[in-house]
Amino acid sequence: MTNILLITFTISLIYLGVANRLKSYITTLAFQGMLLFGVAFIELIEINWLNLVFVLLETIVFKTIAIPYFLNYVIRKNKITRDTDPFLPDFVSIVLITFIILGSFFLSNTIHDPHLRKIFFVVALSALFTGLYIITTRRKIITHVMGFLVIENGVFVLSLAVGNEMPMLVNIGILLDIFASIFLLGIFANKVVDEMKGQDVEQLTDLRD
């Protein structure tokens, strides 16, 4: 079951590569939140219940409901619907993200380690690099934040892989999530997007030498 969820998660990454409408980004992020909820539930069922409830609440309440709701609010308030033309065409995006996934797959195959659950490793690395890819190729500030959220999801998957032995690390990962969501999104993305009317990163070039 975990495998199915994780593979679906990876497919959603490819979808992100071609999505142009911000709405579809948000839906995908919410969907990923649900998948992570499933994975966390199956993987962490053995840890103490209080901790488990905390993790599950974070995936459902934060990742699936609160963040997408808030992102929706920002784009509605500022009347943005789509990312202006990305730096690279969609076709290239698909190819590159596929290569990212293949690359992580081959990389993890070179590791000979019985303790390692490779699928977690592959999915986490793919999400990490896809997130970085989204950040570097999109123009809108809000899309950059979404790229960062994809990275966060990847990190969450990775932390689940070690979560049974060290639940503390999962909790710290959640702390990172909450930190990023509340602070990055809540306060600054809101303010920055309001201030920079066009919301393009090209406007953030006042500071340079």
Added chain:
Amino acid sequence: MIGVYLLSSFIISILLFFNRNRLVNYLLVCLFMIIQCGFTIYAYYHQNISELTYFTPDSLTIIFLGVLSIVCIPTFYHSYIYFQNNLDLPNQRGIYFAAIVVLLTTLSAAYLSNHIAITWIFVELTTLSASALIYHRRNRRTLEGTWKYLFVCSISITLVFIGILFLSIAVQQSGGTDLFYKELFNKAKGMNVFWLKLSFLFIFTGFTAKAGLVPMFNAGIDAKDKSPSPAGALFGSVLMNVGFIGIFRFYQIIGPTTIYLWANKIMLITGLLSVFIATVYLLRVKNFKRMLGYSSVEHMGLVMLGLAAGGIGRYAAILHLILHSFAKPTMFFQIGQVYRIYKSKSIYDVGDYFKYNFSGAMVLLFGFFVITAMPPSGMFVSEFLIFRSLFESGNLIILVIIFLLTTIIIWSLGKNIFKMIFIKPVKIPDENITPIKPIESLSQYILLALVIYLGLNPPDELVNLINNAISALPS
């Protein structure tokens, strides 16, 4: 006692945040200074005794705590002057001082932590308080600076977290159960090399954002530029030390392992690239504060080179950090005064500074000699030792390149600073400005004198502390 310190600082910052009265504000700040200095002295006399499980003041901690306590006093003094000469809204003042108190407390806690995850949490908290300081002026440019700083630091902190996750895989395989530095150090030999390497790469890259090294030095430059100059002084000194401490603790862990030499190579490359990038930017930079920021990148690069070269270089690296933490704030405080006269940070607009502020111009002149490590600057000694260690470890090519680069850096810094002091400005500043009292520069002279004294004749206690801090590294 650590609990008392953290709790009382936390309460002070909350009180500062809600307080609107000027006098109460500064009384609280004085109280915090006393607590901070008192705590540093307490930590010195209680070395290597763990408190609250997660905090142990070891030698490196004591050194950096001492630096922090010394730097925080002039910082508060210059913040006071800053608010006297700028818009002084009670709520903004409250947020500013509360953020500085939180920043200093979280920095101290990050220095003290003996657990890699706890260090991580407190480093994350420094980002929060630092962004409040960068956003202090609340205009479009500070917003841009804050946004970039937050975004880059968030990514860097994520990278560190990924590194910790990899490390935890390695730890579990070697039979360990937790992530205390001591435990990691003991178990390091049995860890899987692959995971350890991966973990080093991620943690190192992540901490470069705080330490101001290649590849993530950018955000720090914007932060120093856009924040008020007393806050910039903190960013250019104690905040960079926290990045260094993150790297150094992990470097200690891998000391006994086989990847130690590999890690040294990575650090040599990073150090060299940092100095190179700093040189390139210094040649074209026109903003005085950014110039100081790039100069910090250069010095951190030299510190990495010293650490990686080994031998006497390690001692020199830590000495260099200490001296740099005193020298850089001096220049930032001085730029606050320059800004008050010319209303500009651009090198084009500033000139003939001797005429307008004699004592300040002297600080710039001395400061130039100190930060470019010319005798009698204490940094001359540390830089000289770093070069010697590079020579002894056989890195001759790197040494030659560094000589060339530092020469160019001296030239470009000199060109800009001498222009500011001696050549007439394009636009003559307003004659009606209130002259700056020489007494305001006194703290800067003291810091500069400290750099010279500590470099030429470090007291035995300091030497012992530095030697203790590096004693765990393999010879």
